[in-house]
Amino acid sequence: MEEDIDTRKINNSFLRDHSYATEADIISTVEFNHTGELLATGDKGGRVVIFQREQESKNQVHRRGEYNVYSTFQSHEPEFDYLKSLEIEEKINKIRWLPQQNAAYFLLSTNDKTVKLWKVSERDKRPEGYNLKDEEGRLRDPATITTLRVPVLRPMDLMVEATPRRVFANAHTYHINSISVNSDYETYMSADDLRINLWNFEITNQSFNIVDIKPANMEELTEVITAAEFHPHHCNTFVYSSSKGTIRLCDMRASALCDRHTKFFEEPEDPSNRSFFSEIISSISDVKFSHSGRYIMTRDYLTVKVWDLNMESRPIETYQVHDYLRSKLCSLYENDCIFDKFECVWNGSDSVIMTGSYNNFFRMFDRNTKRDVTLEASRENSKPRAILKPRKVCVGGKRRKDEISVDSLDFSKKILHTAWHPSENIIAVAATNNLYIFQDKVN
Amino acid sequence: MEGTMFARGLKRKCWDGDEDVEGAPAAPSYSLQRQSLLDMSLVKLQLCHTLVEPNLCRSVLIANTVRQIQEEMTQDGAWQLPAPPVAGRGPLDHLVSTEILCRAAWEQQGQRPAPDLPSELPGALGAPAPGSAQSCIWEADSSRGHRGSFPKSLDQIFETLESRAPSPVEGLFADAGGPYYDLDAVLTGMVGGKSGPGGGDGLQALAPAGAPPPSASCKRDLGELDHVVEILVET
Numbered sequence A: 001m002e003e004d005i006d007t008r009k010i011n012n013s014f015l016r017d018h019s020y021a022t023e024a025d026i027i028s029t030v031e032f033n034h035t036g037e038l039l040a041t042g043d044k045g046g047r048v049v050i051f052q053r054e055q056e057s058k059n060q061v062h063r064r065g066e067y068n069v070y071s072t073f074q075s076h077e078p079e080f081d082y083l084k085s086l087e088i089e090e091k092i093n094k095i096r097w098l099p100q101q102n103a104a105y106f107l108l109s110t111n112d113k114t115v116k117l118w119k120v121s122e123r124d125k126r127p128e129g130y131n132l133k134d135e136e137g138r139l140r141d142p143a144t145i146t147t148l149r150v151p152v153l154r155p156m157d158l159m160v161e162a163t164p165r166r167v168f169a170n171a172h173t174y175h176i177n178s179i180s181v182n183s184d185y186e187t188y189m190s191a192d193d194l195r196i197n198l199w200n201f202e203i204t205n206q207s208f209n210i211v212d213i214k215p216a217n218m219e220e221l222t223e224v225i226t227a228a229e230f231h232p233h234h235c236n237t238f239v240y241s242s243s244k245g246t247i248r249l250c251d252m253r254a255s256a257l258c259d260r261h262t263k264f265f266e267e268p269e270d271p272s273n274r275s276f277f278s279e280i281i282s283s284i285s286d287v288k289f290s291h292s293g294r295y296i297m298t299r300d301y302l303t304v305k306v307w308d309l310n311m312e313s314r315p316i317e318t319y320q321v322h323d324y325l326r327s328k329l330c331s332l333y334e335n336d337c338i339f340d341k342f343e344c345v346w347n348g349s350d351s352v353i354m355t356g357s358y359n360n361f362f363r364m365f366d367r368n369t370k371r372d373v374t375l376e377a378s379r380e381n382s383k384p385r386a387i388l389k390p391r392k393v394c395v396g397g398k399r400r401k402d403e404i405s406v407d408s409l410d411f412s413k414k415i416l417h418t419a420w421h422p423s424e425n426i427i428a429v430a431a432t433n434n435l436y437i438f439q440d441k442v443n
Numbered sequence B: 001m002e003g004t005m006f007a008r009g010l011k012r013k014c015w016d017g018d019e020d021v022e023g024a025p026a027a028p029s030y031s032l033q034r035q036s037l038l039d040m041s042l043v044k045l046q047l048c049h050t051l052v053e054p055n056l057c058r059s060v061l062i063a064n065t066v067r068q069i070q071e072e073m074t075q076d077g078a079w080q081l082p083a084p085p086v087a088g089r090g091p092l093d094h095l096v097s098t099e100i101l102c103r104a105a106w107e108q109q110g111q112r113p114a115p116d117l118p119s120e121l122p123g124a125l126g127a128p129a130p131g132s133a134q135s136c137i138w139e140a141d142s143s144r145g146h147r148g149s150f151p152k153s154l155d156q157i158f159e160t161l162e163s164r165a166p167s168p169v170e171g172l173f174a175d176a177g178g179p180y181y182d183l184d185a186v187l188t189g190m191v192g193g194k195s196g197p198g199g200g201d202g203l204q205a206l207a208p209a210g211a212p213p214p215s216a217s218c219k220r221d222l223g224e225l226d227h228v229v230e231i232l233v234e235t
Helices: A278-282 A323-334 B028-046 B056-076 B118-124 B130-143 B149-164 B183-187 B201-205 B222-234
Strands: A014-021 A027-032 A038-043 A047-053 A067-074 A079-081 A086-088 A094-097 A105-110 A115-128 A152-168 A178-181 A187-191 A195-200 A208-212 A225-230 A237-242 A247-251 A263-265 A286-289 A295-299 A303-308 A317-320 A344-346 A352-356 A361-366 A372-376 A417-420 A426-431 A434-440
Touching: A027 A094, A027 A417, A027 A426, A027 A434, A038 A094, A038 A105, A038 A426, A047 A105, A067 A115, A067 A152, A094 A178, A105 A178, A187 A225, A195 A225, A225 A286, A237 A286, A278 B056, A286 A344, A295 A344, A303 A352, A323 B028, A344 A417, A352 A417, B028 B056
Parallel strands: A178 A225
Antiparallel strands: A014 A434, A027 A038, A038 A047, A047 A067, A079 A086, A094 A105, A105 A115, A115 A152, A178 A187, A187 A195, A195 A208, A225 A237, A237 A247, A247 A263, A286 A295, A295 A303, A303 A317, A344 A352, A352 A361, A361 A372, A417 A426, A426 A434
């Protein structure tokens, strides 16, 4: 039965504006800032690239709000831990923006071990007319100075500079998987496999440990922390997810060490679906609060689930991302794909959720209409300003013309990182080392 | 529920009190494929020793899978001595298509005893604690006059993980300023980071107390290494 998926309810239609081929390296994180004006990407090489949205101009309607490179800087360098004889990768695991409080932009970027606070600021004027220096900066002979003048600011070509303002190091034994800025804008947390630390932005040599699940005997270790996030409005509340498919909500007012959760979210297992891979595919790779703060969304290997904070017993919604992979779990275990960590995002109004899949496919689910769509991020299949065509994976039987069979899927092309503009229908999709930005069609 | 790793791993109950010594289910292919999955998992765990620190989440998930298989094999009575360790290649030779393992339990009803129902779990097996299950395996092995290498390798792996990732002394206020070298750790060769098996408790006790020192760039402050060398020389 041919199902004609009407995408209009979800997104009107999507245009592809640009494909930013950052061929240098694989993108490892993508994040819009709070206004959507800036889009930051981090890559495996430790670099951060920030895109800025063009101001819309009446003259160039067709260039409505495109994103151009605004700043590029090296955030992290590779390091070597001599004590353990191990390399510390410079790959940027996460970027999180701080809300803008003055003319400068601030973001946190982290690799496996170290979090850094970066300030990105513009300089479009420079002082001229120093008394003691000449225009090239050379010192003037004091004997030649006969008059005093006040330096004036003159316009110059716009320069965007990024400076590291804080380095938060040496607080994580294990690999940092998440950072989250608190709604008080004064603190943030960083989470690794076994611990979560709370930082104050002003203090770099101390952090509070607020969650510690490391067992006394490492041989008893069976569960790790996979993601963590602060509540968007309540600065005392945060959640963290685990490799066993559970989510814990903690209240920092209850005690200094939040080892005992306030709420525990877990879906009862379906015994008919049990296999040796059940636990692995239940491991949560990402957890995100809705903008409203009422719901959390979790991503495990095959599904995306929406939970109501007031109901711990089971999710209120479950969406199948690529259930056709269920019969392929053995192969996916063998080639390690089963350990891929997909992220998930809400749109600005919490009505649509999006997550990635393989073959450069990504999926969107409309929570209200229950419709879903599969789209592809690839240069071959979409031209600039073309409307994205929905894709379909054929699971058995006759394959239709435009469908792709499960066995033809390219598992090396995985979309792990996506981002959605906070208020508009603009999405950023990272496909290995390419960044795609899609926008709603202009009428 | 959170702590019991076997609560989820239990898949079916033993219909009889005694284990069938041969243990092979009706379809030998399941057993073979399960063994293959076990071998594959062990290979994956051991291949974790790369230059970059292994992904702990992945290691834990694989280790849990190994435990599940081990537990089920114990229940089946199909626990066999693992093949003698051949340099890397051996287990891979035994890999067969493990497609059947992907099928849900109910699909395998024709081939194996029926899967457990959750309500029957507590009484079904009488082997609740992980510790006792482990000792069962070791006892079974020793009764055959040979201690299997499998359980030992799982422990070895976690020991290695532990010593590779020592826990710094942490209170509520983690003082991140400056390294602290435990002299014993240095003298026992922890500096090189090579932590072989067999250290056991000793290695854990000697885990360095300090977190790795900060270094903003690749170039490490060689002064600290000099300091370490001085200690060695003086002693």
